Amino acid sequence: MKKLFKNRRFSVLIMLLFVIGNAHAQTTNKDTVKSKEDFSDDWAALSHYAKENETLPPPTEGENRVVFLGSSIFERWKDADPAFFNNHAYIDRGISGQIAPQLLIRFRQDVIGLKPKAVIILAGSNDIAANKGHITYERIMDNIQSMAELATLHGIKVILCKYLPIYDYPWRKGLQPANKIIALNKLIEAYAIANHFTILDYFTPLVDERNGQKAELTTDGVHPNVAGYKVMEKVTEKAIQEALQ
Template identity: 65%
Template sequence: MKSKILILFLLVFASSSFAQLKTDSLSNKPKKENFTDDWAALSKYQKENELLPPPTRKEKRVVFLGSSIFEFWKQKDPEYFKDKPYLDRGISGQISPQLLIRFRQDVINLKPKVVIILAGSNDIAGNTGHVTNDKIMENIKSMAELARLHHIKVILCKYLPVYEYPWNKRIKAADSIVKLNEKIMAYAKEKKYTVLDYWTPLVDERKGQRAELTVDGVHPNLAGYKIMEGVTEAAIKKALKKWH
């Protein structure tokens, strides 16, 4: 009888010890950081920004702020950004209010001479029912005003042509982008901001992207980016001249 009680005691003790070890093991496991509050993905470029030295006195730093068009650019043609004071801060899928939230960290704090703002297409493509071109323009205007306040020259982009979004064909993309570009042009003219026209050199007869320049009707291929590089360089030079 005593031996049975002893065996039972040992089994209970062993079970308790194992449970404690399991608990200790779980408590010592590194806790995964929760980024659900980082709606604008500030964490994406945070470390890269922290490692970035301040611009030199003669450096003409340019920040490219946008979504997938800019993020994929440095993947398709990394040579374009190599050995230039260009900082690509594109994040795929982002809408204009997310760009606005990122503006301080990914633009102002980097002290560029120029910011290129490409915004609006993902807002239109989302089809949430709440987005209008006027709402997009409010976010673009806020970014432009912040830049001017911090003595950063503003380049506003006429968005690339899109006939339809492969993932949301119900959207009448072409006409929406044309109307957005008209608003961007009018605002840029009023405030004397430089305009970077990505629409005209890429457009086809349907007001979409020329088939030989795109991978999916929305994002350029390498040939498309090469055309964008030419008009981008011209716009940067024009914006920088306004410093004199």
């Protein structure tokens, strides 16, 4: 009888230990889940460059710091030809896939906060590609104008880009973006002229007979290869000199 009682006590003890252990594991798991940072509200990916911005020192006296704000065209540039950025006071703040309103949201953190002398704004192609929905020229220009106005307010020279030619998007075929890019570039150029901003023409030196990119200068008809970036570097340097003179 005593032996049976002891066995029951032992069984109860084991069950209690199992329940307590399981409860502790569940609590720990819940705590772990809760401790993970939630970035679902970071639609514009402010977290992408947040740490780099924190460690970036302020510009030195006489430094001609320039921020490149855009999407994948700019983000891939620093990997294709890092020397172009390393040998100058150029800061790449491109994020692949972003549309104009996302650039606007990032403008304070990734441009104004870095205290550059000039900003190069390349926007509109992903909007046309309908990456995030259907967007009009008016909405694209609203965002570009807001960025330009913010830059001007903070004493930052504005360089607006005529977008690179694109005949077709590999990931969204059939949108016929060539003429849409041309139409957007006309709006950007007209706005830049009216407000005395520098125009950086990426379209003309890269365009082929179909109003797409020259085959020898691109990887996929949208993004330049190293040779394409070398062409872009020449016109970029010229535009920066013009803006800062």
